[in-house]
Amino acid sequence: MxxxxxxxxxxxxxxxxxxxxxxxxxxxxxxxxxxxxxxxxxxxxxxxxxxxxxxxxxxxxxxxxxxxxxxxxxxxxxxxxxxxxxxxxxxxxxxxxxxxxxxxxxxxxxxxxxxxxxxxxxxxxxxxxxxxxxxxxxxxxxxxxxxxxxxKNENALAFVNERLSNGVAKRVEADFIKLKGRLLLSDKRYEEATQLYSSVLERSNGVLWAHWGLIKSEFFTGKWQHCKKMLDRLIDESLTKDKAYEWLASVEIGKQNYVLAEQLLDNIKDSELTIQATRLKTLCYKIQGKSEEALCLLEKKVQSNLSVKERLVDYAMELARYHLHLAEHFSEKHADESLSAAKVMLGKASKGIADRQSQMQKDTMLALAYLLDDDKPRAQRIIAESAHTNQFTKANIPTMIDAVRVWFGLGHTEKARALLDECDEQLMTHENHIESLIASDLLITTEKSLGIGKERALAINEKGLAEYQQHKFQSALSYFYRAYNMFPGVPAFSLNLLQCLSDAQQTEYKNVSIDKLVDELGSISLSDKNLKRMDSIRQKLKKIA
Missing domain, CATH: 3.40.50.2300 (Response regulator)
Structure with missing residues (x-):
């Protein structure tokens, strides 16, 4: 007891x-x-x-x-x-x-x-x-x-497990199982969560919370092929159709199939897109270079929510963020127009802000706008005032990334690197798949634009090795996959990801399969040490096959 x-x-x-x-x-x-x-x-x-x-x-x-x-x-x-x-x-x-x-x-x-x-x-x-x-x-x-x-989620899970092992009344058994699944997901114990939700669905295939729990488990475990098959089946479920389209689009974005992701989101009316689905669709447009479509969607959302201050804040800041993105990629004349539009949107958002996190987000984006406008003194003043009254480590990841860009631009690289480490921690504990995808894209794009992609990839790989040595294969996979994507072509990153997959007895992780990694490594010259590692991994892979 x-x-x-x-x-x-x-x-x-x-x-x-x-x-x-x-x-x-x-x-x-x-x-x-x-x-x-x-x-x-x-x-x-x-x-x-x-x-x-x-x-x-x-x-x-x-x-x-x-x-x-x-x-x-x-x-x-x-x-x-x-x-x-x-x-x-x-x-x-x-x-x-x-x-x-x-x-x-x-x-x-x-x-x-x-x-x-x-x-x-x-x-x-x-x-x-x-x-x-x-x-x-x-x-x-x-x-x-x-x-x-x-x-104290560990204590909560221990209590639930003890009660279930001792036997609980049939009347509340499902409530205990449901809470256990929630705790396992929160604690990133996705393999155990997968087994739990699968066992529920084997007994009764109509339990919606178990369907979504299993989808979340397999999405974060990186088993996207099976996850996609489940979602394809749920498209026919009248109660979950639109949510299934969001999840399917998330999978395709993760696999870099942006055209297909956009087509999936087209099944949801623009008026019914949630703020998260809107962000997903905007990301699809951005990566495909469809700036007009992205601006049109966001402007439509801003206009339709003018009377709803709380929601207007979210959409106005998303539109401001997109204008800032354009300002970095346009010529000087068009950049000025985009920066002006971003400042207007941030001014519009500020009228409805009622919480500290939104205020921090607005201030940081405004500092970034002035930095891009080459007004460093004003950017310094805004970011310093915001840092004095707020803790950036408690902000959401996009706000922290904006702060990173401002600190780097102002020469405060140590502050920027400390925030990047905090971004890594938050990304590992993120429970929302859409926010996680968007944050990952922002993080990688920022690191590359600041010229620290290789440095950051090496640091991320080291974090993966630390997790791997403790046999925490799921978190190790997440780090190795990020390093592999951040700086492609490094044999050590591919080998680490492949070895971790073999030890986790997994054939895929997100859009990477063991076959793909083996082919990639087979096409490049490896050192004697890496060749020995590769032979050892091949033996393990035979067992998985």
């Missing part, structure tokens, strides 16, 4: 519940129904901003949130923001209420690990059944959830 160190038994007071619904009648009805189920302490809000403010003064046990919240950000966007800032804790029960069963909507909701999705119009009986089941499962899982709140 494990010791529940740090576990606090629940107090006997009533659970605190937050309801977020923009329709006053629907909000009152839901409140009334919940009060008939249990003596909850309920707070009601009409939008996500009110919920965010409410969370600053109260801790909630359960949150019921509508997907559509008027003209503002939708429920998924608000919950994601609250998760990113640490306001939404793992122990909070998440109930999504929606009358929209469109594939894109359900797909977005599933990404947040909701406890329950309530489809309107719901019956009181159905709502009661779902809430009572959640309360019963919560009581059983509470020690694990509290460990997760305290960022």
């Amino acid at each position: 494990i010791k529940l160190e740090g576990y606090k038994p629940p107090a006997k007071s009533s659970l605190r519940v937050a309801i977020v619904e923009d329709n006053a009648t629907a909000r009152m009805n839901l409140r009334s129904h919940l009060m008939s189920i249990d003596n909850f302490d309920i707070a009601s809000y009409s939008n996500g901003k009110e919920l965010r403010n409410g969370m600053r003064i109260a801790n909630f046990d359960m949150v019921f949130i509508d997907f559509h919240l008027g003209q503002a950000k939708n429920g998924v966007e608000w919950i994601q923001q609250l998760i990113d800032t640490g306001a939404f804790r793992p122990s909070m029960g998440l109930f999504f209420v929606t009358s929209d069963s469109l594939p894109q909507t359900i797909g977005q909701i599933l990404d947040l690990y909701p406890d329950v999705i309530v489809i309107k119009p719901y019956t009181i009986k159905g709502l009661t059944t779902n809430v009572k089941h959640y309360l019963h499962a919560r009581q059983q899982l509470l020690p694990a959830l509290q460990y997760m709140d305290a960022k």
Whole structure:
């Protein structure tokens, strides 16, 4: 029996519940129904901003949130923001209420690990059944959830494993398995997660959360061929079609098939593209040199969200980022136009910024704009003020990369290199596949433009070797693959990646297969030492085959 160190038994007071619904009648009805189920302490809000403010003064046990919240950000966007800032804790029960069963909507909701999705119009009986089941499962899982709140996922997983091994009631077994899968994914234990989700689907192929858990596991393990086959099948599922297109596009971008990725994203209407899917499509356009299409898409998104300040900030900054990209590649005259457009967009974004991370992102991009405009004193002043009030290590990866470019341009190379190391750490722990792809592209592009591609590739390879020596093959693969892509043609990088694949007993990693690596290494001259390594690896590969 494990010791529940740090576990606090629940107090006997009533659970605190937050309801977020923009329709006053629907909000009152839901409140009334919940009060008939249990003596909850309920707070009601009409939008996500009110919920965010409410969370600053109260801790909630359960949150019921509508997907559509008027003209503002939708429920998924608000919950994601609250998760990113640490306001939404793992122990909070998440109930999504929606009358929209469109594939894109359900797909977005599933990404947040909701406890329950309530489809309107719901019956009181159905709502009661779902809430009572959640309360019963919560009581059983509470020690694990509290460990997760305290960022002690290892303890949470140990608790869940012990309960499952000792046998739990059939009624809550799926809840325990679902939480175990979530913990394994969070801890990057993708092989174990793959086995867990596969076993669930063998018993019941219709479990959506298990499908998406398996897809995530195989995507991050680099087993993209099998991942793609699963997604092809899910295209026919009405509830997950659009999300499947996003994932398929991500796979094709990772394999550098940008035309096919663009065609896959064309299956989703521009008006229904999420901010992440918009970033994916913009990346496809950028790499193919389709600047007009990229600008058109982003400008359309900005215009359609002028009345939604929170979402306007995201799209305005994406458009500003693209203008900065163009400024670096255009002639002087056109570069001036792009820099001016970027500054206008950042000014537009600043009017709706309500959180520190967005403010940091805007300031850093503005400093980069002035640096590109050859106004170093102003760039220095902006980045110095931002660094004084913020910790760049807590920023998202694109913001850190912008800061790297500014520090390098101003001659502060040590600060820039320290941030690059932080980018490496964040990239290894990123749970969002789209953000991970976009960040990787930005990182490699920046390193090459700064002329430090080889230096960084060698450093990344060293990190891979350190992970490999500890038999952490999945994280080692990630580092070796990055070094291999950052500076192609180095035999040691190819050999390290091939050897790690053989030890992990894997035939592929993302868009690289063992056959491809063997052919590449066979076409170049190797040193005697590397030839011996190659012979040793071939023996291992025979066993895998």
